[in-house]
Amino acid sequence: MRSRIVGEVNIVGDKSISHRAIILSSLAFGKSILSNVLISGDTKATINIFKNLGVEINEISNNQLEIYGVGLNGLNESKEPLNALNSGTTARLLIGLLSKQKFESDLIGSAQLNKRPMSRVIDPLVNEGARISGNGGSLPIKIKPSDYSFENIHSTKPSAQVKSSFLLASLYHKAPTTISEIVPTRDHTERMLSLMGVNIVRLGNTSTVAPTNEITSIDYLVPGDPSSAAFLIAIGLLKSKKVVIKNVLLNERRIGFLKVLKRMNADILLENIENFQNEPVGDIVVKKSKLQGVTIDGSDVVDMVDEIPIFTLLASQAEGVTKVIGAQELRLKESDRLAAMENFINELDGEITTFEDGFEINGKQNLQSGVVETLEDHRIAMTAVVANICIDSQIKADNIDCISDSYPDFFFDLEKIGANYES
Numbered sequence: 001m002r003s004r005i006v007g008e009v010n011i012v013g014d015k016s017i018s019h020r021a022i023i024l025s026s027l028a029f030g031k032s033i034l035s036n037v038l039i040s041g042d043t044k045a046t047i048n049i050f051k052n053l054g055v056e057i058n059e060i061s062n063n064q065l066e067i068y069g070v071g072l073n074g075l076n077e078s079k080e081p082l083n084a085l086n087s088g089t090t091a092r093l094l095i096g097l098l099s100k101q102k103f104e105s106d107l108i109g110s111a112q113l114n115k116r117p118m119s120r121v122i123d124p125l126v127n128e129g130a131r132i133s134g135n136g137g138s139l140p141i142k143i144k145p146s147d148y149s150f151e152n153i154h155s156t157k158p159s160a161q162v163k164s165s166f167l168l169a170s171l172y173h174k175a176p177t178t179i180s181e182i183v184p185t186r187d188h189t190e191r192m193l194s195l196m197g198v199n200i201v202r203l204g205n206t207s208t209v210a211p212t213n214e215i216t217s218i219d220y221l222v223p224g225d226p227s228s229a230a231f232l233i234a235i236g237l238l239k240s241k242k243v244v245i246k247n248v249l250l251n252e253r254r255i256g257f258l259k260v261l262k263r264m265n266a267d268i269l270l271e272n273i274e275n276f277q278n279e280p281v282g283d284i285v286v287k288k289s290k291l292q293g294v295t296i297d298g299s300d301v302v303d304m305v306d307e308i309p310i311f312t313l314l315a316s317q318a319e320g321v322t323k324v325i326g327a328q329e330l331r332l333k334e335s336d337r338l339a340a341m342e343n344f345i346n347e348l349d350g351e352i353t354t355f356e357d358g359f360e361i362n363g364k365q366n367l368q369s370g371v372v373e374t375l376e377d378h379r380i381a382m383t384a385v386v387a388n389i390c391i392d393s394q395i396k397a398d399n400i401d402c403i404s405d406s407y408p409d410f411f412f413d414l415e416k417i418g419a420n421y422e423s
Contacts, residue, residue, distance in 0.1 A: 004241060004418055005235060005236075005239045005240040005241065005243065005389075005417055005418045005419045006240060006241040006242050006243065006417065006418060007243065007244070007416055007417035007418060008243070008244035008245070008246055008416075008417075009232065009243075009244075009245055009246065009413045009416045009417060010224065010246045010247055011224030011225055011228055011229045011232070011245050011246070011247070011248055011413070012036075012038055012224065012225055012228050012407055012408070012409050012413075013036040013037050013038040013063060013222035013223070013224065013225060014038065014188075014222055014223055014224065014225040014226070014227075014249045015038050015040070015042060015043065015089070015225055015227070015228070015406050016089065016160070016186065016188050016225075017188050017192070017222050017223065017249065017279070018034075018037045018038040018043050018222050019042070019043060019046050019087075019089045019090065019093065020093075020164070020188055020189050020192050021034050021037065021192065021220055021222060022034070022037070022043065022046050022047055022050065022057070022065070022067065023046065023050070023093060023094075023097070023168070024189075024192055024193065024196055024215060025065075025067040025069050025217065025218065025220075026050040026053075026055040026057070026067055026069050026070065026075075027069060027070075027071065027072055027075075027097075027171070027215050028069035028071070028196060028214075028215040028216060028217040028218070029069055029070075029071045029214055029215070029216070029217060030068070030069055030217040031066060031067070031068050031069070031217055032066075032067045032069060032217040032218050032219065032220065033060075033064065033065070033066055033067075033219045033220070034064065034065045034067065034219075034220050034222065035063065035064045035219075035220070035221045035222065036063050036064075036221055036222045036223075036224075037063050037064065037065050037222050038063070038222065038225065038406070039059070039063055039408070040404055040405055040406055040407070040408050041085060041086060041087075041404055041405040041406075042085070042086060042087035042089065042090065042405050042406060043087075044085075045083065045084050045085040045086070045087045045090045046084075046087065046089075046090045047065075048083070049078075049082045049083070049084070049090065049094065052078040052079070052080060052082060053075045053076060053077075053078055053082075054070060054074070054075060054076035055067065055068065055069065055070055055075070056068040069215070069217055071214065071215075072171055072172065072212075072213075072214070072215065073102075075101055075103075076103070077101075077103035077104065077105070078105065081106040081107070081108045081140070082094070082098075082105055082106065082107050082108065083108050083109065084107065084108070084109040084113060084139070085109060085110050085113065086109070086110045086112050086113050086334065086376075086405055087109075087113070087405075088113060088116050088161065088333075088334075089161055091107060091109055091113060091116075091118065091139060092118065092120075092121050092159075092161040092162060092164075092165050093161060093164050093165050093168060094107060094165075094168075095107065095118065095121045095122060095125070095132065095141070095143070095165050096121065096125065096164075096165030096166055096167070096168045096169035097165070097168040097169065098143045099125055099130040099131075099132060099143055099146065099148075099169055100168075100169050100171075100172040101143075101145065102145050103145060104142065104143065104144050104145065105142070105143045106140065106141075106142050106143075107139060107140065107141050107142075107143065108139055108140040109139040109140070112334060112376060113139060114135070114138055114139045114140070115138065116138070116139075116332060116333075116334075117137060117138065117332055118137055118138055118139060118141065119136075119137030119138075120155070120156065120157045120159065120162050121161075121162050121165045121166075122137060122141070123137070124153055124154070124155070124156075124166070125153075125165075125166075125169065128148055128149075128150040128153065129146055129148025129149075129150075130143075130146050130148055130169075131143065131144040131145070131146040132144075149172075149173050149174070149175075149177075150170075150173075150177065151173075151175060151176070151177060151178065152177070152178045152179075152180070153166050153177070153178075153179055153180075154179075154180045154181070155179065155180070155181040155182070156182065157182070157329070158181065158182055158183050158185055158298075158302045158329065159181075159185060159329075160185040160186040160187070160188070160189070160253075162181075163179055163181050163185060163189070163207070164188075164189040166179045167179060167189050167190070167193065167207065167209060168189075170209045171198070171209065171212060171215075173209075173211060174211050175211060176208055176209065176210050176211065177208065177209045178206055178207070178208045178209075179206065179207050179208075179209075180205055180206045181205050181206075182205070183205060183299070183302055184204065184205050184253065185253060185302065186251060186253035186254060186303075187202060187207075187251070187253060188251070188279070190202055190207050191251075191278040191279060192278065193209070193215070194278060195218060195220075195277060195278045196215045196216045196217075196218055197212075197214070197215060197216040198210070198212050198215060199212070220277060221276075221277065223247055223248065223249040223276065223279055223281045224245065224246065224247045224248040224249060224281075225248075225249065225406075225407075226248050226249050226250070226251075226254045226255065226257070226258075227254070227306040227307060227379075227406075228406060228407045228410075229245045229248050229284060230257055230306075230307045230310050230311075231310055231382045231383070231385070231386050231407075231410070232245055232286075232413065232414075232417065232419075233245070233257075233258075233261070233268070233284065233286050234310050234313065234314055234386050234390070235386055235389055235390055235414075235417070235419050236286030236287065236288070237261070237266055237267075237268075237286060237287075237288060237289045237291065237314065238288065238314070238317060238386075238390040238391075239288060239389065239390045239419070240286065240287065240288055240417070240419075241287070241288070242285065242286070242287050243285075243286045243287075243417050244283055244284070244285050244286075245283065245284045245286070246283050247281055247282075247283065248281065248282065248283065248284050249279055249280070249281060250270065250273060250279075250280040250281060250282050251279055251280060252280075252303075253303050254303065255303070256300055256301075256302070256303025256304035256307075257303075257304040257307040257311065258270075258284070259300075259303075260294060260296055260300055260304060260311070261291075261314075263294050264289075264291045264292050264293070264294050264314075264318055265289060265290060265291055265292045266286075266289045266291060267286065267287040267288070267289045268284065268285065268286050268289075269284075269285040270282050270283070270284060270285075271283045271285055290319065291314060291317060291318035291319065291363075292318055292319050292320055293315065293318045293319060293320030293321045293322040293323075293362075293363060294318075294322055295321075295322070295323045295324075295325075296323070296324050296325075297325050297326045298325065298326025298327070298357075299326070300326075301324065301326050301327045301329070301330075305327075305329060305330065305333075306379065308324070308327060308330055308337060308338075308341070309337055309340070309341055309344075309377075309379045309380055309382075309383045310379070310382070310383045310386060311324075312324075312341040312344070312345070312352075312359070312361065312383070313344075313383050313386060313387055315361045315363060316345060316350055316352075316361055316363050316364070316365045316367060317363055317364055317365070317390075317391070318363045318364065319363060319364055320362070320363065321360060321361070321362050321363075322360070322361050322362075322363065323358065323359075323360045323361075324358035324359050324360075325355070325357055325358040326357055326358065327357055327358045327359075328356060328357040328358075333377070333379075334375075334376070334377040334378065334379070334405075335374075335375035335376070335377040335380060336375075337377065337379070337380065338354055338358070338359060339354070340373070340374075340375055340377060340380050341359070341380070341383075342354040342359065343372075343373060344372050344373075344380065344383065344384070345361070345365075345367070347370040347371070347372055347373070348367040348368050348369070348370045348372070348387070348392075348395060349367065349368040349370070350365045350367050351365065367387065367391050367392060367395070368392065369392050369394030369395055369396075370394075370395060370396070371396045371397075371398055372384040372387075372395065372396065372397050372398065373398050374397050374398055374399045374400075374402060376399055376402045377402065378402045378403050378404075378405040378406045378407065379406075380397075381397045381399060381400050381402050381403050382403055382407065382410060384396065384397035384400075385397060385400065385403075385410070385414075385421050388421055388422060389414070389419050389420070389421060389422075393422035396423070400421075
């Protein structure tokens with residue numbers, strides 16, 4: 001018999017911010033101390049790359065890093081290829097940065113990462129004069145020195161990774177640089193650059209960076225990851241008496257999942273909200289809820305793109321029809337997440353109609369036992385674990401090791417609230 005699901009937990013550090021804190025602290029002058037950093041497969045890729053580029057990075061305690069930044073012009077050529085492993089964030093952000101260095105770089109990744117599109121970053125930079133060549137818009141690529149610059153550049157995809165790559169390149173310009181995008185995306189890079197002394201102005205869907213000679217080192221506490229919290233939130237909604245997730249990042253571009261859940265009649269409260277180090281942070285209080293179906297479109301999806309897998313499971317347990325449109329970007333993540341979740345629901349004898357850019361699902365469904373194919377995608381795996389806990393303990397994931405890519409403490413945190421995975 002399962003134990004009662006109740007309790008509180010401090011969530012793992014945000015993955016997006018951890019990447020950016022490591023990168024920008026490496027480019028700053030002097031020592032930075034980063035606390036509650038996510039140390040996972042993805043962020044280890046970023047750490048190891050900057051070590052190869054000559055930055056001293058020490059793990060001084062659990063989830064705490066000491067980084068001795070070398071300044072914007074202090075990176076050195078690596079003696080070996082720079083391996084982003086499975087991390088799309090690492091690869092895309094570094095393309096812009098490496099294109100501005102005075103040395104050659106070879107950027108490589110795993111077989112999984114090599115399937116993901118990089119042309120959205122590469123092509124605009126090459127059009128401005130960057131020298132990037134390789135595998136038809138995918139890794140591996142070679143980046144050669146080029147004395148190029150741009151005053152304006154546009155991101156054609158709703159991607160904070162693309163925008164951030166352009167922002168990193170713009171740090172090397174002698175004139176103001178404006179980056180525009182089709183819709184505003186998460187702005188962690190802008191917020192952190194501002195905190196570190198860079199003059200940056202955000203207006204609508206544009207960010208303008210003033211010329212800078214130096215980035216200031218920082219002591220920084222990484223807030224909890226809302227995308228990881230989503231799985232505990234789902235357990236709270238489906239099964240719990242009360243779950244409290246402490247010190248979570250509540251950036252406007254990161255709470256689309258919470259906004260949609262509120263429209264679905266979810267019992268969710270935000271408490272103890274404060275602005276901390278240029279980011280809003282607070283606690284999320286969740287109780288078991290009777291969810292109702294909802295329709296969401298691309299304007300919702302852009303702010304909950306990482307949460308769509310767990311949202312699909314919740315949709316199957318909501319009364320009525322849930323429809324998602326404008327989510328074609330999900331086909332280009334660690335896996336084709338729309339196809340993966342279609343297979344997920346079908347494998348458990350559920351019903352889902354999938355489109356090129358979304359899906360429709362009618363609940364509440366009585367999902368059955370089965371083995372879910374994760375395609376080595378950490379978010380599909382964690383969704384299977386939630387289904388195991390909340391619906392049927394005979395629902396299994398074919399691979400739970402990939403969860404360490406983003407949430408190595410996942411099972412430890414589940415135990416804290418009495419939500420144990422029955423393997």
